[in-house]
Amino acid sequence: xxxxxxxxxxxxxxxxxxxxxxxxxxxxxxxxxxxxxxxxxxxxxxxxxxxxxxxxxxxxxxxxxxxxxxxxxxxxxxxxxxxxxxxxxxxxxxxxxxxxxxxxxx
Numbered sequence: 001x002x003x004x005x006x007x008x009x010x011x012x013x014x015x016x017x018x019x020x021x022x023x024x025x026x027x028x029x030x031x032x033x034x035x036x037x038x039x040x041x042x043x044x045x046x047x048x049x050x051x052x053x054x055x056x057x058x059x060x061x062x063x064x065x066x067x068x069x070x071x072x073x074x075x076x077x078x079x080x081x082x083x084x085x086x087x088x089x090x091x092x093x094x095x096x097x098x099x100x101x102x103x104x105x106x
Contacts, residue, residue: 004050006075009036010090011043013081048075057089062097
């Protein structure tokens with residue numbers, strides 16, 4: 001049974017302030033001040049899943065297992081930029097979608 005599933009809007013650094021402002025507004029129970037950027041290869045919704053002591057990152061029908069550190073990092077910073085955990089997961093997910101199987105990093 002899935003213990004925790006969180007949905008996050010993943011996006012580029014250009015949309016980070018917009019996504020943050022919309023997140024804060026929704027948490028406060030008010031309408032988001034900005035329209036969300038359109039879904040594309042760099043702006044999309046992801047599910048970050050904790051299932052017991054296993055963690056997963058899922059976009060659409062593609063899911064990859066991630067470490068607990070990656071789980072925590074992508075939740076705290078869902079922005080795609082150089083050296084971000086979200087960018088590394090984005091590329092792992094893309095490779096998995098293309099059929100390239102990788103092992104969980106150590």
